[in-house]
Amino acid sequence: xxxxxxxxxxxxxxEAAIKAGCRHYFGYPITPQTEVAAYMAKKMxxxxxxxxxxxxxxxxINMVYGVASAGLRVMxxxxxxxxxxxxxxxxxxxxxxxxxxxxNVQRGGPxxxxxxxxxxxxxxxxxxxxxxxxxxxxxxxxSVQEMAALTVKGFELADKYRMTAMVLxxxxxxQMMEPVSLDFEVTPPPEKPWATTGTEMKRKHNIVNSLSLVxxxxxxLNIARFERYxxxxxxxxxxxxxMMDDAEIAIAAFGxxxxxxxxxxxxxxxxxxxxxxxxxxxxxxxxxxPFKKAATHVKQFISVELNMGQMIEDVRLASECxxxxxxxxxxxxxxxxxEQVLDAIIKASK
Amino acid sequence: xSEGDNSAFRIPHSAFRGKRVTxxxxxxxxxxxxxxxxxxxxxxxxxxxxxxxDLDIVNPYFRTKDSMDLLKEKGIRLIVSEYANSNVDIPALxxxxxxxxxxxxxxxxLDIGGDDRGALVLGRLRPxxxxxxxxxxxxxxxxxxxxxxxxxxxxEVMREIELAANMRFTGIINNSNLGRETTAETVLASLPxxxxxxxxxxxxxxxxxxxxxxxxxxxxxxxxxFPLALQKNFIESKI
Numbered sequence: 001x002x003x004x005x006x007x008x009x010x011x012x013x014x015e016a017a018i019k020a021g022c023r024h025y026f027g028y029p030i031t032p033q034t035e036v037a038a039y040m041a042k043k044m045x046x047x048x049x050x051x052x053x054x055x056x057x058x059x060x061i062n063m064v065y066g067v068a069s070a071g072l073r074v075m076x077x078x079x080x081x082x083x084x085x086x087x088x089x090x091x092x093x094x095x096x097x098x099x100x101x102x103x104n105v106q107r108g109g110p111x112x113x114x115x116x117x118x119x120x121x122x123x124x125x126x127x128x129x130x131x132x133x134x135x136x137x138x139x140x141x142x143s144v145q146e147m148a149a150l151t152v153k154g155f156e157l158a159d160k161y162r163m164t165a166m167v168l169x170x171x172x173x174x175q176m177m178e179p180v181s182l183d184f185e186v187t188p189p190p191e192k193p194w195a196t197t198g199t200e201m202k203r204k205h206n207i208v209n210s211l212s213l214v215x216x217x218x219x220x221l222n223i224a225r226f227e228r229y230x231x232x233x234x235x236x237x238x239x240x241x242x243m244m245d246d247a248e249i250a251i252a253a254f255g256x257x258x259x260x261x262x263x264x265x266x267x268x269x270x271x272x273x274x275x276x277x278x279x280x281x282x283x284x285x286x287x288x289x290p291f292k293k294a295a296t297h298v299k300q301f302i303s304v305e306l307n308m309g310q311m312i313e314d315v316r317l318a319s320e321c322x323x324x325x326x327x328x329x330x331x332x333x334x335x336x337x338x339e340q341v342l343d344a345i346i347k348a349s350k
Numbered sequence: 351x352s353e354g355d356n357s358a359f360r361i362p363h364s365a366f367r368g369k370r371v372t373x374x375x376x377x378x379x380x381x382x383x384x385x386x387x388x389x390x391x392x393x394x395x396x397x398x399x400x401x402x403x404d405l406d407i408v409n410p411y412f413r414t415k416d417s418m419d420l421l422k423e424k425g426i427r428l429i430v431s432e433y434a435n436s437n438v439d440i441p442a443l444x445x446x447x448x449x450x451x452x453x454x455x456x457x458x459x460l461d462i463g464g465d466d467r468g469a470l471v472l473g474r475l476r477p478x479x480x481x482x483x484x485x486x487x488x489x490x491x492x493x494x495x496x497x498x499x500x501x502x503x504x505x506e507v508m509r510e511i512e513l514a515a516n517m518r519f520t521g522i523i524n525n526s527n528l529g530r531e532t533t534a535e536t537v538l539a540s541l542p543x544x545x546x547x548x549x550x551x552x553x554x555x556x557x558x559x560x561x562x563x564x565x566x567x568x569x570x571x572x573x574x575x576f577p578l579a580l581q582k583n584f585i586e587s588k589i
Contacts, residue, residue: 006494006528008379015496031410031439038378042497115410115437175411177379179494179528333437 004179009147009169010035010077012180013103014043016148017075020155020186022101023049024074026063028056028082031115032171033105036077057082061089061102068098069208071195073155077103079171080121081112083129090164091130095210097225099158101151102136103167105174108333116333117171119255122310125168126284133222135229137165137236138283140254144178150281156187161232168283170306172256172335229285238281239290243269247276249348250294252315252325253304254280256335261304264341273349283311291318300348301325304341306334369486371450371458371479373472374523375515376490377498377507378408378464381525385490385559386461387417388578390426397457401427403450404434405471407441408463417581427456443471451478465507466514476516488556489519493526493543494536501546508551521556522548523576532560534567541572 007015014036017025025040037053044051054060060076067074078086083104093100104125108118125138137157139150147169154165196206212218240258243265244250253261258279268275278290291301300323303312309327316325328344330336372393374386383406390402402421404414413434414421421428429449431442450458460475462468472479479485489511491504498504512518526540537560548555557576560568565577 004494004528004531005496005499006379006492007496011379011496035378039497115439177529179531182496 003183004181006177007144007180008035008175008177009141009144009173010105010175011039012144012148013077013151013167013169014039015182016151017101017155018043018047018049019182019184020073020152021189022073022075022155023047024067024072025050026052026054026060026074026076027078028054028060030079030082032107032117032174033077033079033103035174036103036105057085058089061086061093064100064102065089065093065096065098068093068100069096069196071189071192071197073101073159073189075101075103077105079105079107080109080118083121083124087130089130090136091128091132091134092210093164094128094130094134094136094225095132096208097162098164098208099162100164101154101158101167102164103151104169106168106170108331114333115171117173117256117335118306118331118333119170119257120307120310120331121168122283122305122307125166126286126314134225135163135284137161137163137232137285138168139165140168140281140283141173142255142258142279142281144173144176145180146281147173148180148182149184152184152186157232157236159189161228163228163232168255170255171333233285236282237285237287237289239287240277240279240281241290242277242279244276244278244290244294246274247294247298249273249275249300249302249345250298251275251277251302251304251341251345252280252291252311253277254283254311257304257306260336260338261341263338264345267338267342268345268349271346273345275345275349280311286314286318288318291315292320295319295322299323302328302341302344302348304328304336304344306336307331369484370454370456370482371460371485373460373462373479373485373487373517374490375462375469375487375511375519376464377492377495377504378468379495380464380490380492380498381527381559382464382490383412383414383461384578384581385523385525386459387414387421387581388576390421390459391424391579393457393459394424394426399427399456400425400459401429401449401456402459402461403429403444403447404431404461405443405447406434406461406463406468407443407471408465408468410437410439411435414461420581447475451475451482454482466510469511469515472515472517480517486521486556487515487517487519488521488523489553490523490525491544491547493540494528501543501550504547505550519551519553522551522553524555524558527559527561532564534564534571537564537568537572
């Protein structure tokens with residue numbers, strides 16, 4: 001194979017998952033992520049893996065629960081409405097402390113919405129999505145290369161912290177084609193002594209379960225889980241800064257919105273406007289530090305999003321509302337243009 | 351919207367042997383639609399009545415309809431489902447698709463959806479195409495796509511398509527590229543691959559394609575070179 005290949009974002013996720021050692025994929029087709037399933041359907045049988053098109057998204061996420069219990073790297077993927085269906089299963093994964101990867105290639109909503117790109121599942125993914133006190137590690141790729149890299153990262157982090165990791169992409173990221181290098185290191189899964197792999201009559205049964213009827217014990221489990229979340233916050237927060245050193249205006253954007261924003265920033269810089277970008281790569285944990293720091297030298301944040309303003313709340317929290325945070329957005333499957341973002345920058349500079 | 355102009359180039363003789371119907375098939379994402387639109391524009395230079403039929407039942411995005419303005423300007427008839435690019439996510443076929451086989455005055459290019467799934471659409475048209483027997487069926491290949499990285503896997507995909515189409519290919523289009531990172535070397539490195547696919551299948555390489563700027567560098571170095579004016583797709587036009 002050549003050094004680089006030309007891939008759709010969805011294909012990059014599938015190939016990276018296989019590279020990361022995932023041999024079990026359960027899914028159900030939905031635009032704009034169907035290429036993940038199509039790729040797995042082609043490739044898994046050839047490498048001794050399992051591709052299964054489940055009868056529904058709910059069935060698929062419960063199959064993920066099963067394989068995760070057995071300690072193997074496993075994934076499912078869908079798009080917004082399908083992720084809502086998986087919500088119950090994701091909560092059960094959290095309750096049973098199971099590592100798994102869930103991919104959401106978002107489309108416009110709510111409801112069935114449309115098939116064009118969106119970032120309107122930010123709240124759903126960063127706040128949990130299903131019921132109960134829990135978090136997922138949420139990774140937001142901004143290129144096809146990152147679709148691959150963050151898929152691998154997702155599996156590694158899921159295993160490291162016994163959590164569900166989500167790759168939160170959008171329809172653009174899933175559908176666009178870019179050259180990708182698949183030459184990356186993969187950390188193999190750790191030992192999983194808790195997994196239900198059979199006792200061989202040598203140890204006690206392992207039980208994987210999210211039911212806990214004694215409130216004192218359930219409280220302890222929740223507290224222990226949040227202590228683990230603190231470690232994730234401390235160790236795994238990722239972000240990119242672009243032209244932030246002398247910035248007087250800072251854009252906050254992830255995924256496709258960050259790419260559009262970079263174009264706008266380059267144009268604004270030509271006009272002498274000092275503007276930069278903070279791009280969260282982990283949406284949970286949210287990178288508070290760069291925003292807190294930027295709040296000491298910028299006069300305004302602009303949150304560029306493909307939704308009605310969701311990440312903007314985290315930008316306000318992280319910057320402790322020290323400077324104004326405004327919204328530049330499109331919704332319903334529309335993408336802000338570089339010109340629209342540039343206009344917002346010019347307005348903020350005056 | 352097209353980038354660049356390939357009007358200075360002549361279409362390779364090998365790619366247009368006077369057949370009335372040219373079917374473009376290949377692996378998902380191999381570049382079929384771009385090639386189909388460019389071929390239609392070139393055919394229009396030598397044929398009065400040219401039509402391009404978008405019979406993609408696989409992908410709701412990236413359709414010939416993206417190039418509607420260009421096709422209209424060139425006087426090329428676009429046969430496409432009213433649902434293409436409408437976000438109605440159903441595999442619909444155009445109501446006037448039978449013009450392809452009924453109207454023998456048309457020079458037609460058929461842009462078929464990817465892989466064997468896409469080729470199933472030929473079930474309806476195959477009997478008339480075979481009976482008329484005035485067609486080329488061309489396989490688009492790209493060595494840089496992850497599921498067709500070598501001649502053997504490419505031939506496997508090709509056989510799957512033939513099985514679904516119940517028709518045999520007559521030629522190969524080498525469209526090996528790495529998107530915007532394509533250089534002359536990218537194309538040159540793919541020539542042995544394409545030649546091996548040709549050897550394994552006994553099919554001729556009717557042309558090697560390259561984006562117009564890359565093609566300028568390759569002029570005289572690659573046999574039957576066909577420069578492509580890249581069609582901006584639905585998503586690229588937004589960002």
